[in-house]
Amino acid sequence: xFNRTIFRSVQYMRHMSTKVCVLGTDIDGKLDxxxxxxxxxxxxxxxxxxxxxLCGSNAETAATEAASIAGVNQVLIDSQDKYNHYLNExxxxxxxxxxxxxxYTHILSSANSIGKDILPRVGALLKSQPITDVIAIx
Numbered sequence: 001x002f003n004r005t006i007f008r009s010v011q012y013m014r015h016m017s018t019k020v021c022v023l024g025t026d027i028d029g030k031l032d033x034x035x036x037x038x039x040x041x042x043x044x045x046x047x048x049x050x051x052x053x054l055c056g057s058n059a060e061t062a063a064t065e066a067a068s069i070a071g072v073n074q075v076l077i078d079s080q081d082k083y084n085h086y087l088n089e090x091x092x093x094x095x096x097x098x099x100x101x102x103x104y105t106h107i108l109s110s111a112n113s114i115g116k117d118i119l120p121r122v123g124a125l126l127k128s129q130p131i132t133d134v135i136a137i138x
Contacts, residue, residue: 017047017048017049018045018046018047018048018049018105018106019049019051019102019103019104019105019106020042020045020048020049020050020051020104020105020106020107020108021051021052021053021095021098021099021102021104021106021107021108022035022038022039022042022050022051022052022053022108022109023053023091023095023107023108023109023110023114023115023118024052024053024054024062024066025086025110025112025114026054026056026058026059026061026062028058029058029061029062030061030062030065031062031065031066032110032112034110034111034112035052035066035069035110036069037110038108038109038110039052039069039071039072041108041134041137042071042106042108043071044136044137044138045105045106045137048071049073049074050071050072050073050074051072051073051074051075051076051102051104052066052067052069052072052074052075052076053075053076053078053094053095053098054066054075054076054077054078055077055078055079055080055083055086055091055094056079056080056081056083056084056086057079057080057081057083057084058079058084059077059078059079059083060077060079063075063077076098078094086114086117086118088117088118088121089121091118092118092121092122092125093125095107095118095122096122096125096126099122099126107119107122111132111133116132119132
């Protein structure tokens with residue numbers, strides 16, 4: 001009985017759309033190149049609906065570039081100056097509030113110092129354990 005329940009849950013999840021939020025970072029208004037790898041990984045999820053989150057005073061400039069990446073369905077921007085240096089306290093709170101509103105199935109970030117600093121705090125706020133240093137999504 002238990003195995004049948006798991007199988008039905010997996011079958012049900014295969015038919016669900018995957019909502020992915022990708023944390024994008026910019027350098028003086030230009031997207032960090034690592035976002036392209038992260039978005040390529042997000043596209044590996046079935047029926048991925050990909051949203052890029054950009055924050056900081058240069059977010060609007062970088063948003064145009066993010067919106068032009070194949071596979072990106074939406075770009076969210078918060079251009080408050082308090083996000084300029086990607087301090088984990090402020091950015092993680094922003095991501096948690098966006099997650100509570102939009103209910104993403106996955107939140108991704110590049111494996112850079114910003115992502116490695118912010119995602120554990122986001123995980124704590126959402127009571128979820130982040131998975132780090134992923135090399136493949138199958």
